[in-house]
Amino acid sequence: MKFERKDILGIKDLSVDEINLILETAESFLEISTRKIKKVPTLRGKTVINLFYEASTRTRTSFEIAGKRLSADTINISSSTSSVIKGETLIDTARTLEAMNPDVIVIRHSAAGAPHLLASLVKQSIINAGDGAHEHPTQALLDMMTIKERKGKISGLKVAIIGDIEHSRVARSNIYGLSKMGAHVVVAGPATMMPRNIEQMGVKAFPRVEDAIAGADVVMMLRIQLERQKQNIFPSLREYSQHYCLNRNNIKLAKNDVMVMHPGPINRGVEISPDIADDPSVSVILDQVNKGVAVRMALLYLLTGGSE
Amino acid sequence: MANNKSIKTVMDKDGIERCLTRIAYEILEKNKGMENLVLVGIRTGGVYLAERLQKKMSDIEHGKIPLGILDITLYRDDLSASNKKPRLGETKINFSLDNKVVILVDDVLFTGRTIRAAMDALIDFGRPRMIQLAVLIDRGHRELPIRADFVGKNLPSSLWEAVRVDLVEKNGVDEVVIEEGS
Amino acid sequence: MRLLLTGARIIDPAQNIDSRMDIFLEDGKIAKIGENLSKATKSKDSEKITKIVDLTGMILVPGLIDMHTHLREPGFEYKETIASGAAAAAAGGFTSIACMPNTEPINDSRSITEFIRRKATETSLVNVYPIGAVSRNSAGSQLTEFWDLQEAGIVALSDDGKPVMNAALMRRAMEYAFSLQLPVISHCEDINLSANGSMNEGYYSTILGLNGIPGIAEEAMIARDILIAEFTGTSVHIAHVSTAGSVRLIRDAKKRGIKVTAETAPHYFTLTDEALQSYDTNLKVNPPLRSEQDVAAIKEGLADGTIDVIACDHAPHGRTDKEVEFEYAANGISGLETSLALSLNLINSKILTWPELIAKMSTNPARILHLPKGTLETGADADITVIDPLLKWTVDVQAFRSRGKNSPFNGRQIQGKAILTIVGGEIKYDGR
Numbered sequence: 001m002k003f004e005r006k007d008i009l010g011i012k013d014l015s016v017d018e019i020n021l022i023l024e025t026a027e028s029f030l031e032i033s034t035r036k037i038k039k040v041p042t043l044r045g046k047t048v049i050n051l052f053y054e055a056s057t058r059t060r061t062s063f064e065i066a067g068k069r070l071s072a073d074t075i076n077i078s079s080s081t082s083s084v085i086k087g088e089t090l091i092d093t094a095r096t097l098e099a100m101n102p103d104v105i106v107i108r109h110s111a112a113g114a115p116h117l118l119a120s121l122v123k124q125s126i127i128n129a130g131d132g133a134h135e136h137p138t139q140a141l142l143d144m145m146t147i148k149e150r151k152g153k154i155s156g157l158k159v160a161i162i163g164d165i166e167h168s169r170v171a172r173s174n175i176y177g178l179s180k181m182g183a184h185v186v187v188a189g190p191a192t193m194m195p196r197n198i199e200q201m202g203v204k205a206f207p208r209v210e211d212a213i214a215g216a217d218v219v220m221m222l223r224i225q226l227e228r229q230k231q232n233i234f235p236s237l238r239e240y241s242q243h244y245c246l247n248r249n250n251i252k253l254a255k256n257d258v259m260v261m262h263p264g265p266i267n268r269g270v271e272i273s274p275d276i277a278d279d280p281s282v283s284v285i286l287d288q289v290n291k292g293v294a295v296r297m298a299l300l301y302l303l304t305g306g307s308e
Numbered sequence: 309m310a311n312n313k314s315i316k317t318v319m320d321k322d323g324i325e326r327c328l329t330r331i332a333y334e335i336l337e338k339n340k341g342m343e344n345l346v347l348v349g350i351r352t353g354g355v356y357l358a359e360r361l362q363k364k365m366s367d368i369e370h371g372k373i374p375l376g377i378l379d380i381t382l383y384r385d386d387l388s389a390s391n392k393k394p395r396l397g398e399t400k401i402n403f404s405l406d407n408k409v410v411i412l413v414d415d416v417l418f419t420g421r422t423i424r425a426a427m428d429a430l431i432d433f434g435r436p437r438m439i440q441l442a443v444l445i446d447r448g449h450r451e452l453p454i455r456a457d458f459v460g461k462n463l464p465s466s467l468w469e470a471v472r473v474d475l476v477e478k479n480g481v482d483e484v485v486i487e488e489g490s
Numbered sequence: 491m492r493l494l495l496t497g498a499r500i501i502d503p504a505q506n507i508d509s510r511m512d513i514f515l516e517d518g519k520i521a522k523i524g525e526n527l528s529k530a531t532k533s534k535d536s537e538k539i540t541k542i543v544d545l546t547g548m549i550l551v552p553g554l555i556d557m558h559t560h561l562r563e564p565g566f567e568y569k570e571t572i573a574s575g576a577a578a579a580a581a582g583g584f585t586s587i588a589c590m591p592n593t594e595p596i597n598d599s600r601s602i603t604e605f606i607r608r609k610a611t612e613t614s615l616v617n618v619y620p621i622g623a624v625s626r627n628s629a630g631s632q633l634t635e636f637w638d639l640q641e642a643g644i645v646a647l648s649d650d651g652k653p654v655m656n657a658a659l660m661r662r663a664m665e666y667a668f669s670l671q672l673p674v675i676s677h678c679e680d681i682n683l684s685a686n687g688s689m690n691e692g693y694y695s696t697i698l699g700l701n702g703i704p705g706i707a708e709e710a711m712i713a714r715d716i717l718i719a720e721f722t723g724t725s726v727h728i729a730h731v732s733t734a735g736s737v738r739l740i741r742d743a744k745k746r747g748i749k750v751t752a753e754t755a756p757h758y759f760t761l762t763d764e765a766l767q768s769y770d771t772n773l774k775v776n777p778p779l780r781s782e783q784d785v786a787a788i789k790e791g792l793a794d795g796t797i798d799v800i801a802c803d804h805a806p807h808g809r810t811d812k813e814v815e816f817e818y819a820a821n822g823i824s825g826l827e828t829s830l831a832l833s834l835n836l837i838n839s840k841i842l843t844w845p846e847l848i849a850k851m852s853t854n855p856a857r858i859l860h861l862p863k864g865t866l867e868t869g870a871d872a873d874i875t876v877i878d879p880l881l882k883w884t885v886d887v888q889a890f891r892s893r894g895k896n897s898p899f900n901g902r903q904i905q906g907k908a909i910l911t912i913v914g915g916e917i918k919y920d921g922r
């Protein structure tokens with residue numbers, strides 16, 4: 001199949017064929033990271049701008065490495081640097097960037113829909129590196145790649161996503177992606193972290209973590225944002241971790257060969273007990289980093305084919 | 309449009325086998341044995357030919373030459389000009405190329421651009437002592453100063469013709485055909 | 491100026507008129523209404539020239555009144571001025587509009603009210619009725635001088651743009667205003683429940699990752715205001731009703747004889763939150779676009795009389811207010827120039843009859859605001875709207891008289907349009 005997209009804004013828009021193509025392309029890119037010279041000339045002369053309105057060293061670095069390994073010129077603009085001028089609107093920034101004639105703009109923004117706004121304004125390809133609580137497509141793709149590698153397939157697996165579903169873009173993108181690929185997705189978290197009508201997305205929702213983990217092939221723990229406590233969505237970290245932390249006890253409910261994932265960074269002892277997080281036989285958390293670069297290389301490669 | 313392409317078979321199964329056997333002998337002769345030799349096949353046709361050469365050389369001498377697979381997509385110089393993104397294949401070279409004599413294998417040598425890309429890629433993997441090129445068909449029309457060290461058959465062709473190498477491993481049949489026009 | 495309008499279907503819900511007649515306007519008043527007036531008017535006074543307009547095939551109604559607009563002047567003239575807003579109103583078929591006080595400064599004093607009225611008079615297009623703030627600076631803590639404001643010319647009170655969160659203040663406002671026969675218009679929103687929200691809370695807010703505003707943020711406040719009205723024996727008018735629960739609360743309150751009236755806006759019976767998947771900020775309004783079930787309930791509420799008024803909550807904005815990330819975008823739709831056509835859809839889809847619709851867009855708002863308008867009675871002000879019910883047109887925001895080009899209906903094909911807007915006997919808009 002041909003990849004005809006201008007932008008990657010969310011997993012919701014992607015077909016199964018497109019997801020498969022991205023994953024297969026990413027698998028080919030994994031090998032490059034094992035070479036002595038971890039660089040290919042594919043995107044020589046192309047420019048990738050990483051426009052980060054939200055601090056994220058991990059995702060930004062991953063995109064930067066992906067661009068560099070493909071020999072693209074990568075430019076980082078983040079809100080912490082003076083390049084994103086205070087008070088300058090996204091539209092102003094977009095016009096400035098467009099004048100620099102980049103090939104791809106990677107955007108991370110705290111406002112849902114910001115990448116869509118940018119995509120409607122500029123002719124360049126846009127990759128959504130996370131927008132508010134909406135989507136984080138590259139994270140979901142690398143998660144799918146990790147699952148596929150460990151389990152040999154995605155279809156038919158039971159995947160439990162646990163935590164603050166309401167505020168999680170990782171959860172949304174994974175619900176779309178994993179469901180499309182034939183997995184059975186369940187979610188669990190306190191009712192205050194469960195967005196309205198979540199089951200209309202095709203998942204089953206449970207208030208108790210044990211009900212979701214039972215028989216799961218994959219358990220994906222979401223990061224708890226400590227500042228949410230102020231919004232009263234959980235009374236205390238202590239209480240949350242007592243009932244929603246993945247530990248040696250409740251993990252027994254899952255399949256024996258369960259794999260544990262976390263988009264990182266982990267609050268050890270809050271979302272996952274340290275012994276599980278650090279156990280390479282169940283936890284694939286570090287493994288996910290390598291795949292992140294490969295997935296992002298694949299997207300850069302697929303989006304920069306030509307100009308006709 | 310009616311399918312009025314004319315197809316002409318220029319080499320059959322036995323022809324291909326004979327060419328490969330000869331090339332295997334020539335490689336061993338030129339390099340005085342198998343020592344330090346490695347084979348790298350260019351996806352996809354070159355890989356099957358390299359596998360056959362590996363087998364033939366094992367039959368002649370004892371031991372097995374390491375075989376690598378190279379996908380040159382990422383090194384192509386026409387990527388940005390084409391709107392189609394070629395499907396990436398896996399590159400698999402599980403051995404060091406340093407100080408090795410690399411026999412690069414492809415099915416058809418044409419403009420030379422594929423070989424240029426392949427050499428760039430190989431050099432990213434290490435520093436071979438020498439790179440030699442083996443091809444089943446050399447059809448001419450070079451655009452770069454590249455020549456093959458081992459050629460199965462020189463096949464002068466016009467630019468409007470397409471030379472296609474079918475191999476059992478991927479097409480179910482061994483043959484070389486010329487397709488005319490489009 | 492003498493004007494004879496002939497051949498139109500005249501609909502006046504106030505007098506139960508719905509028939510083909512002529513109407514004769516003289517000295518800014520309605521002089522006569524009846525059949526074949528051309529002879530009668532000719533013989534009357536030969537010195538004055540009567541202009542005769544043939545309106546065969548058209549619908550002629552008492553001038554439309556939009557009781558909920560935002561004119562932005564003083565303070566935000568880049569969004570709208572009183573002059574541009576009045577021109578938009580005339581082009582939309584409105585002869586009278588009431589404007590909310592959330593300008594800069596807020597209309598909480600005689601001087602601002604007088605300023606607005608003076609500007610409107612200078613513009614001389616449509617009647618502009620200021621609405622005064624309930625609380626000083628609409629800050630929700632101290633009442634404004636209702637009496638003084640009324641003398642200056644306000645027709646209602648509201649802190650619209652935000653709710654009166656303090657129930658005790660709302661109670662006092664309703665009591666004090668009731669004694670002055672000033673309606674209190676309530677923007678019903680519990681801001682603790684709606685906090686940080688930018689769209690309806692439901693499936694679509696879930697998939698779009700936007701913070702939701704639950705229906706109960708509106709309904710809880712409507713329930714509170716109904717209870718205050720019942721307890722104090724006063725009245726309240728509920729602005730921009732958007733949910734099924736709100737319709738139910740108001741219907742039940744009316745059944746029990748509580749003096750509550752209500753309005754909704756065309757977007758609440760035309761669009762649902764499903765449309766927001768484009769993240770088009772022109773769809774961002776407060777209250778937000780709701781679900782399909784809510785839209786169905788709004789239509790029911792209009793049909794059974796629970797909702798008395800259609801008012802478009804005209805909220806013009808500049809490009810910089812809307813061309814931003816969805817959650818940062820300003821709320822509101824520039825509605826005056828599409829309100830009539832969108833509302834006429836209710837007739838085409840058999841939800842309202844012509845007289846019912848005209849009552850909601852003229853008679854009822856006049857009654858609620860105690861305006862001597864909304865009727866074609868002999869002697870009444872000659873405020874008249876003539877509608878071509880079949881005219882098909884495409885919304886083009888660039889052609890709007892309003893400075894606010896923020897309409898989600900841009901490019902939409904709609905049917906029905908005001909072709910004549912007559913205010914005080916003078917043609918203020920002629921779209922023929």
Ligand SMILES: [Zn+2]
Pocket residue numbers: 650651652677729730776777
């Ligand atoms: Zn309001």
Ligand SMILES: [Zn+2]
Pocket residue numbers: 558559560590650651803
């Ligand atoms: Zn309003």
